[in-house]
Amino acid sequence: LAKTTQPISMDSYEGQEVNITCSHNNIATNDYITWYQQFPSQGPRFIIQGYKTKVTNEVASLFIPADRKSSTLSLPRVSLSDTAVYYCLVGDRTGTASKLTFGTGTRLQVTL
């Protein structure tokens, strides 16, 4: 089971780019890296997922180096509404089943 380590908290000003790095030294060959966002009293929301190199969607970018032992979630020009907890997960697949293993996440606080 690949464990992830990410900063407990980060602060940013509105309009800045935020990069949250996650380390996952024991990632397995078939594992994908997935990021979720969670607002208070809501369920987590899928942001982005990748296997290697770079993935970009309308919300964020995900950078994964060749050794895949870490990944960086990049949020361009954050706003106050991006204040949330961000979870980095490594896909845990047992046979054809899958479960999401959440850590404590990174609490991002965006201010004016």
Add this chain to the structure above:
Amino acid sequence: DAGVTQSPTHLIKTRGQQVTLRCSPKSGHDTVSWYQQALGQGPQFIFQYYEEEERQRGNFPDRFSGHQFPNYSSELNVNALLLGDSALYLCASSFELGNTEAFFGQGTRLTVV
């Protein structure tokens, strides 16, 4: 298109009682997972259902049980409630097993007194 819906949204129960939480997956999804989230912690995996069978289970006692119906909806049952069972219970759905892109509901806030 409705996303994942859970009911009820809030619930207060007394120690020793039993509770049933319900979940309807996102349209087109056939896999349902349940998570428990204590205050300040990340969600913890309880179990996952696919084709009406429990496919994978987390480190939770047998007091936690579930069911998936032919329409893919699911129930989570917790017997002999303890104070420590107070948490946000989240249901997540996805299409097929092995898919780590899941859609979560808003959760059911369970308080045990």
